[in-house]
Amino acid sequence: LRRNAGELEFHQAVTEVLESLGRVVAKYPSYLENALIERICEPERQIIFRVPWVDDQGQVHINRGFRVQFNSALGPYKGGLRFHPSVNVGIIKFLGFEQTFKNALTGLPIGGGKGGSDFDPRGRSDGEIMRFCQSYMTELHRHLGEYTDVPAGDIGVGGREIGYLFGQYKRLTNRYEAGVLSGKGLVYGGSRARTEATGYGAVYFVERMLATKQLTFDNRRVVVSGSGNVAIYTAEKITEFGGKVVACSDSSGYVVDEGGIDLALLKEVKESRRERISEYARLKGDGARFSDTGSIWDVPCEIAMPSATQNELTGRDAKALIQNGVIAVGEGANMPSTPEAVRFFREAGVLFAPGKAANAGGVATSALEMQQNASRDSWTFEQTEQRLADIMRRIHDTCASTADEFGTPGDYVLGANIAGFVRVAEAMRALGVI
């Protein structure tokens, strides 16, 4: 605690993983040798840098840039970039730590990393976003490479930002190194289905989890928090599977639409116009209402998919969901449920899919983008989505069978933490004390 003072989210993420490891070290005490667990908790490298940029009025701003290269035992560091005013080193470290285990669970050759900046993109013009991205990459480019570190998007970083970042990388290095970033546009080396992958993948995971109890999404009321990349494509796949998404949100409040969220309208408001969620209710008119007070988790539902940000679903929210009869929770975001909320869900016997397993579809498809870039190939949407669906079902089954093996059937938190840990730990052991 003293060593990482003030890094609350990082402590939270590490504590959760370490709490799961008791059973694995009891069975295989050799994991306690050579400070393996201490090494897994320490990032290989952390880069913090100044990002100066000029706004449309000619005013100079300074933001702080981060990249935490957490673990490269399984492959080049891989993980997104987050642009949000709340970003600090503790948040990037928690995300990088989680990413290491998540990437291991995909079974693909990728290590873990994460980065970003406390830059707030909200209300910034296209030109300001471009200049910020160029300045950010001007420092970061020397630490990246298709065999070294391959960032992607996260909160506040979507297709537009990846384009500007890639453009600046190409300009600085004079190399068309498509494999250095993922989440690229289709015209310059992106993968089909990458935009949809995290949301679709989370729904595939929950579908498989429901099937263990002979349940499906069909006709179920679902609440999906957020209205960004993950939330939109989570809602889209749920609708395809026959579920009804009745509410979604952003940081200004939430909308309830009893008829089911209109996906075309949601995309228009959020992806094209980049407006607030209240605009959805205004345009939809009758049947949809916006609220800027209270919690989205008070809206009754059978399945909850928190897809906005960390610690957005508290113990109080979990109680409300349980009281309203929730049967399953699938985390699309990273660590959206507080430890107390997770405990309540587990005690109440609610099916619970932790983010590091359920939202692994995004990074898995990023790894598929790297494969396509390496072979100068481009797969169809169907082919890529099929690979994604197979990977998600495999991750589900790995978590479930690991939980069985360690005597806690149905505990996906324990299953995900142990299965991820074992893969990283085995690779680290083979590579020696480094």
Ligand code: NDP
């Ligand atoms: P986006 O920026 O596209 O969307 C984020 C959404 O969450 C927005 O609706 C945003 O509202 C809301 N939100 C963000 N911060 C807060 C906050 N502090 N309080 C309330 N609402 C908030 O990001 P993504 O959809 O890409 O990411 C969402 C989550 O999924 C994150 O936890 C991310 O780490 C995780 N994730 C993303 C992956 C990806 O492929 N994109 C992969 C795996 C995980 P507003 O616009 O008002 O800020």
